[in-house]
Ligand SMILES: Nc1ncnc2c1ncn2[C@@H]1O[C@H](COP(=O)(O)OP(=O)(O)OP(=O)(O)O)[C@@H](O)[C@H]1O
């Protein structure tokens with residue numbers, strides 16, 4: 001099997017009856033057939049192979065949640081074809097649901113009034129997980145996510161971080177082939193975020209569970225997902241690995257050379273001089289392949305070099321320039 | 335169908351209610367006041383006509399038993415069901431149920447059976463015991479009628495459940511079902527015979543009400559218990575009730591599929 005998820009030319013347009021303001025407007029809109037259209041997803045295509053971990057990134061309203069809902073079968077695409085585990089998700093809702101796990105950061109799937117353990121037990125019945133397998137998974141997830149302390153507490157008493165860990169654990173109890181997470185780290189503190197990231201990366205690595213997650217937090221992607229899909233305004237902007245995004249954007253590394261005395265102008269072929277403050281000079285490395293050694297070799301020994309620093313462009317920086325310029329990149333699958 | 339999963343929902347609803355069991359006292363007390371008021375009405379009606387009189391061949395002790403059966407036992411409080419469905423729809427949580435390999439209406443039926451059983455044990459039975467001690471209650475008219483009642487009871491539960499769920503799903507299209515709920519409850523209390531048995535209705539109204547599904551909620555089961563239907567009629571009306579249930583279940587399946595389509599096409 002090559003692809004576990006195939007999305008081709010998928011679009012989703014929401015049609016909402018136009019609401020006119022005021023009481024009279026409310027009455028008129030009862031009879032009017034006017035609609036406002038929101039194009040939440042437009043012509044998106046990608047494929048995902050089993051075992052991949054993919055980060056789905058984009059600003060607010062970019063259509064990330066909409067895409068997740070379509071892949072999990074609770075929203076029907078307006079155009080294009082979508083196949084998850086070889087099936088059209090919404091047409092085979094029950095079978096699809098049994099083989100995937102879903103976590104919505106904004107919406108709890110646990111039973112509010114029940115202890116976490118009871119929610120898990122209900123889940124076992126709904127997904128018909130064999131008893132032995134369930135016990136094994138529960139023990140593993142409880143220790144991995146450090147849930148032992150609050151397994152018997154009602155969900156409504158849990159902190160956000162505790163609840164999110166329970167949500168993720170529940171989504172994995174039936175050994176889903178794919179785990180979809182819509183903003184799993186939203187509202188978590190640094191420690192909880194770190195725990196969730198490490199856990200997801202491990203599940204992906206050790207169990208081979210395919211992971212697709214949406215996020216606004218780039219660190220999620222750096223730590224969990226080798227592959228990044230970037231969307232904006234419903235359209236696909238980039239699909240590939242994070243380092244490739246850097247080079248595709250031409251986001252160059254910056255090299256700072258500091259000398260004991262001002263050596264005067266320096267011209268190099270491996271690095272381009274951008275600012276010259278006399279004793280401190282800043283260069284840009286235009287090529288990804290250039291190493292510091294190349295630059296220093298070219299520079300030679302004739303200088304009183306005191307310090308060398310190389311700065312990788314911050315990923316946030318890269319993404320920000322990306323959104324602002326919105327370049328038309330050829331979206332290619334790795 | 336995953337029978338085990340749905341059974342687990344029933345058990346869970348029961349357990350959840352047990353953890354909030356202190357809230358039952360208000361409910362049980364309300365039930366008690368309500369049924370005492372009804373019985374007081376029948377006592378004064380019969381009292382005016384003379385103690386030993388039997389209106390339409392029905393005696394006062396029979397009316398007291400009827401009030402208990404047709405009231406809290408059969409015409410259970412479905413407002414929790416309406417609230418559950420309404421909240422799930424308005425908050426969008428209904429999508430969560432679509433994410434699971436579950437049939438939402440079946441889930442509702444299973445969990446509200448749990449609520450019903452809890453209220454039966456914690457409120458209806460204690461109220462019945464008090465009525466028994468204060469006024470006395472009639473046993474079933476015969477073994478046949480007693481057994482027939484046991485068959486009519488789940489039928490009644492399912493018909494009321496289906497009607498209430500249909501009403502709840504209307505929240506998909508209407509912003510609020512509150513006014514609708516008020517109207518529906520008034521109609522249903524009348525036509526089900528939950529307040530006044532059909533045998534006190536004017537002939538034409540009794541004829542209409544006797545063939546609408548509402549009558550299977552309260553009137554028929556209670557009338558069967560008291561032996562007001564011949565064995566032949568008991569079986570015949572049970573059959574008609576089953577047909578009504580099938581019609582209602584089909585309507586529910588249809589309405590739910592419309593609601594689900596709306597949800598997954600329009601996004602709520
Ligand atoms: N049910 C709906 N009806 C109408 N419009 C909708 C509906 N759901 C989403 N939209 C619109 O579609 C667009 C994409 O929404 P979506 O929730 O997919 O964004 P997102 O990328 O998840 O954003 P965020 O990062 O804020 O969660 C938005 O403009 C949103 O208003």
Ligand SMILES: [Mg+2]
Pocket residue numbers: 064065066182
């Ligand atoms: Mg979203």
